Amino acid sequence: xxxxxxxxxxxxxxxxxxALDGYNAAERAELSDKYDxxxxxxxxxxxxxxxxxxxxKKEVVINIGSKSEGVIATNEFRYNPDxxxxxxxxxxxxxxxxxxxxxxxxxxxxxxxxAWRKVNEVLKTGEVITGYVKCRTKGGLIVDAxxxxxxxxxxxxxxxxxxxxxxxxxxxxxxxxxxxxxxxxNVVVSHKALIExxxxxxxxxxxxxxxxxxxxxxxxKNITSYGVFIDLGGVDGLIHITDLSxxxxxxxxxxxxxxxxxxxxxxxxxDEKKRIALGLKQLEAHPWDSLxxxxxxxxxxxxxxxxxxxxxxxxxxxxxxxxLIHVSEMSWxxxxxxxxxxxxxxxxxxxxxxxxxxxxxxxxxxxxQLMPDPWADIETKFAAKTQHSAKVRNFTNFGxxxxxxxGVDGLIHIxxxxxQKKIKHPSEFCKVGDMMDVIVLEIDRESRxxxxxxxxxxxxxxxxxxxxxxxxxxxxxxxxxxxxKSGIVSLPYGLEGICPARHMRKEDGSNAKVDExxxxxxxxxxxxxxxxxxxxxxxxxxGEDHKPSKKGGGGSSSTAVKNxxxxxxxxxxxxxxxxxxxxxxxxxxx
Numbered sequence: 397x398x399x400x401x402x403x404x405x406x407x408x409x410x411x412x413x414x415a416l417d418g419y420n421a422a423e424r425a426e427l428s429d430k431y432d433x434x435x436x437x438x439x440x441x442x443x444x445x446x447x448x449x450x451x452x453k454k455e456v457v458i459n460i461g462s463k464s465e466g467v468i469a470t471n472e473f474r475y476n477p478d479x480x481x482x483x484x485x486x487x488x489x490x491x492x493x494x495x496x497x498x499x500x501x502x503x504x505x506x507x508x509x510x511a512w513r514k515v516n517e518v519l520k521t522g523e524v525i526t527g528y529v530k531c532r533t534k535g536g537l538i539v540d541a542x543x544x545x546x547x548x549x550x551x552x553x554x555x556x557x558x559x560x561x562x563x564x565x566x567x568x569x570x571x572x573x574x575x576x577x578x579x580x581x582n583v584v585v586s587h588k589a590l591i592e593x594x595x596x597x598x599x600x601x602x603x604x605x606x607x608x609x610x611x612x613x614x615x616x617k618n619i620t621s622y623g624v625f626i627d628l629g630g631v632d633g634l635i636h637i638t639d640l641s642x643x644x645x646x647x648x649x650x651x652x653x654x655x656x657x658x659x660x661x662x663x664x665x666x667d668e669k670k671r672i673a674l675g676l677k678q679l680e681a682h683p684w685d686s687l688x689x690x691x692x693x694x695x696x697x698x699x700x701x702x703x704x705x706x707x708x709x710x711x712x713x714x715x716x717x718x719x720l721i722h723v724s725e726m727s728w729x730x731x732x733x734x735x736x737x738x739x740x741x742x743x744x745x746x747x748x749x750x751x752x753x754x755x756x757x758x759x760x761x762x763x764x765q766l767m768p769d770p771w772a773d774i775e776t777k778f779a780a781k782t783q784h785s786a787k788v789r790n791f792t793n794f795g796x797x798x799x800x801x802x803g804v805d806g807l808i809h810i811x812x813x814x815x816q817k818k819i820k821h822p823s824e825f826c827k828v829g830d831m832m833d834v835i836v837l838e839i840d841r842e843s844r845x846x847x848x849x850x851x852x853x854x855x856x857x858x859x860x861x862x863x864x865x866x867x868x869x870x871x872x873x874x875x876x877x878x879x880x881k882s883g884i885v886s887l888p889y890g891l892e893g894i895c896p897a898r899h900m901r902k903e904d905g906s907n908a909k910v911d912e913x914x915x916x917x918x919x920x921x922x923x924x925x926x927x928x929x930x931x932x933x934x935x936x937x938x939g940e941d942h943k944p945s946k947k948g949g950g951g952s953s954s955t956a957v958k959n960x961x962x963x964x965x966x967x968x969x970x971x972x973x974x975x976x977x978x979x980x981x982x983x984x985x986x
Contacts, residue, residue, distance in 0.1 A: 443506045446487045448479070458487060458501065466501035473503065475528060475540055486510055507543025514542045515583055519573045524590060527571050532561045539571065544583055546573075552586035555595060556617050556627060559654075595630035602631045606672070608662055611679070616656045624648045626660055626674055633672035635660060642677050642716025644702045651676070683716030684757045693749050697761070701743045709739045711747060711761060718759070721747060725762035728770055728803025738763075770803040771844055778804070778836050778846060783853065788830045796822045798832060798848065806846035808834060815851045815858060816890055816926075858923045861891065865918050865928060870935060874913045875900075883908065885916055885930055892928070893918075899931035908932055 446460035456468045456479075466487065473479050488506035492499060518525055527541040529548070536549040548571070550558055571585035614626035614633065623636045640651045652658065660674040691697075699713035708722040726738040739745065747761035770777075778784065778800060786798035786806065795809040813825050826832060838847040865871065865887070873893065877884040883895040895916065900908045908914055920929035 441489065443486055443488050443509050445484055446501070448481050448483050448485065450481055451479070456503075458485065458503075460487060460489070460499070460501065462492065462499050464493070464499045466499040468501060468503050475543075504543065511542030511544040515544065515546075515573050515576060519576055522572065524570050524572060525585075526568055527585065529564050529567050529569060532565055537561060537564060539569070539585055541571065541573075541583065541585060546571075546583035546585045548585050548587065552584075552588045555588055555591050555630075599630040602629055606662060606665060608664060610662045611659055612662065613657060614660050614674070616652050616654050616658070619648050619652065619654060621647060624652055626658075628660075628672075631672065633660065633662070633674040635674045635676050639663065639673075639675040639677055642680065642683050643712060644710075644718075677716075682757075683714055684754065687714065687717055687754070691749070691752070693752050695749050696746060696766075697749060698744065698746050699761075701739050701741050701745060704736060704739065704741055706734050706736070708735050709745075711745060713759075719747070719749070719761040720759070721745075721761045721763060725750065725760070725764055728764050728767065729799075770801060771841060774804070774839060774841055774846075777801075778839065780836050780839065783833060783835050786832055786834050786848070788826050788828050788832060790828060791822045793821065796826065796832075798834065800834075800846070804846070806834065806836075806848040808832075808848045808850055812837070812849040812851055815854065815856055818892075818926075857889075858926060861889070862921065862923050865891070865921050867918050867921055869918050870915050871918065871930075872913060873916045873930065875908055875910050878910060883910075887916075887928065887930070893930040894928070895930050895932065899933045901933045903936045 444460050446458040446466065449457040449459050449465060451457065451470065454470055456470055456473060458466050458468060460466060468487065473485075479485075485503055486506040487501040487503050488509060490500040490502060490505075514525075517523070525541055527539040527546065530538045530540050530545070532538075533547070536547055536551075537553070539546045539548050550561060552574070553561070553564065569587055570590055571587050572589045573583060574586045574589060575584040576582070612628050614628045616624055617627040617632060618625040621637075623634050624640065626633045626635060635648075637645055637648055640648055645651055658676065659679060660676055661678045662672060663675045663678070664673040665671060697713045697719070699711035699719070701709050702712045702718065703710040706723070708720050708725075710718045710720055712718050721735075721739075723733065723735045723738070726735065727733075745763060746766060747763045748765040749759060750762045750765075751758070751760040753759070784800055786800050789797045789799050789805065791797070793810075795807050796813070797805055797807055799805050808822075810819055810822055813819055813822065817825070819825050832850060833853055834848040834850055835852045836846060837849045837852070840846070871887055873885040873887045875883045875895070876886045876892075881897045883897075883900050885893040885895050887893050893916065895908075897907075899919070902908055902914075914932050915935045916930035916932050917934040918928065919931050919934060920927070922928075
């Protein structure tokens with residue numbers, strides 16, 4: 397087949413002859429080589445330098461010497477507001493050409509790579525860097541250092557505590573890199589470290605010149621519940637709460653405030669002068685030294701209760717001058733109570749000076765002295781043999797203490813509680829809080845003691861019993877108990893007698909038992925001891941013991957004695973009607 401003339405003509409066409417730029421093939425090859433020589437050999441994933449060609453609010457065009465220019469968002473350069481066309485910046489080559497043939501670069505990534513290299517260098521060298529405080533975070537601030545976000549702890553901002561972190565946001569500050577964590581890509585910087593180096597020299601100079609008693613100016617650095625830390629110019633000292641004021645201080649904030657400048661005196665320091673004790677109150681005269689020289693015991697003073705304790709109240713009568721009102725000086729009552737029952741913190745009180753020691757700087761006060769002493773006219777109010785009503789306060793083994801009125805107590809001895817009833821302990825007779833009628837027996841004003849009686853409200857029945865239960869008289873009784881080899885016998889009118897064991901033998905030779913009712917002869921009557929001793933055996937042995945001999949016709953004599961005893965018993969029992977009425981009256985009283 398013959399070759400197509402048209403196709404043959406195209407293949408043979410001299411394309412170079414059509415070049416419109418006026419260059420032939422040789423010249424064009426030469427120019428291409430020259431152009432390639434102007435391009436840099438740029439590898440991907442490397443940091444290179446580029447020049448800003450143009451920039452606007454959104455984009456920055458950068459020439460890195462490649463075939464095409466790269467474009468970076470303007471916000472990657474916001475840390476540098478002075479950036480302009482022609483400036484040289486570092487960029488990171490992501491890829492030489494994307495699908496559109498565009499060079500892809502990043503300034504932010506370049507800064508990060510460069511920043512990690514730089515922070516590691518400055519950590520070794522200790523070089524001071526400048527960073528931009530971006531924002532506040534928990535516990536400190538975030539700082540832009542070489543494009544990295546570094547952490548500035550609150551404790552590393554300054555040598556003194558910082559209360560307002562926001563004041564540093566948006567500012568450029570100098571820092572030292574103090575720590576790097578490669579694993580977590582964390583960087584910690586410090587501004588405080590820059591200041592400490594300078595202050596350390598100042599601190600040495602200040603410490604070397606410290607002396608006890610020296611007065612220095614300082615600034616309140618921190619306030620705690622136990623005291624105040626003072627900055628003396630790089631050296632900290634502590635004013636303990638007790639050294640702030642001569643008066644009582646509940647919290648140091650009552651006396652000083654943060655950042656306040658004040659003069660302090662050096663009280664003490666350790667051998668290395670690392671702990672310095674300061675004082676503020678020592679710069680003023682002690683209030684006791686300026687206390688009125690005319691003030692004496694017995695004077696009335698007015699003050700404010702500042703501290704309460706169970707045993708008393710401390711009253712401040714002048715700043716730094718306190719007196720103690722003991723609880724015993726708050727009331728004439730002899731029943732001690734808690735001081736809180738009388739006073740509370742903040743009360744304004746009037747008191748009398750009881751003791752005053754200017755050398756020891758101690759004072760005791762009393763408030764009961766401003767009230768009438770109930771013992772002043774005790775003989776008038778509670779004269780002997782007068783009857784009163786009293787309140788049972790407490791017991792002892794030997795009696796009952798009762799209160800006649802506030803501040804006046806008396807004792808009822810256990811033996812003065814009842815004429816008849818044998819009381820082992822006062823709690824058997826009454827209880828605390830009961831009201832009792834009493835009679836004043838004796839008053840000892842000097843010792844502030846009053847003896848009282850309760851049984852004296854009634855006539856002593858033992859005066860009557862003495863004439864009724866005469867020795868030798870016979871009475872009916874019931875054995876109610878065996879005790880200590882003796883029988884306890886219940887006698888008329890509520891009395892009890894003791895029947896010794898040898899006197900409990902009956903006429904048939906057996907011994908009387910509990911609950912048996914028999915006749916008993918009184919063999920002893922002791923009114924003072926309220927003791928009655930009886931015998932059953934005497935009721936049948938008495939006649940035999942006195943039986944005369946057979947020569948004297950003893951039978952008639954025995955009968956006579958028996959008749960006399962019976963007659964005596966009958967007449968004696970006939971006289972007891974009055975006692976029956978008395979017993980009834982006493983039973984009601986008990």
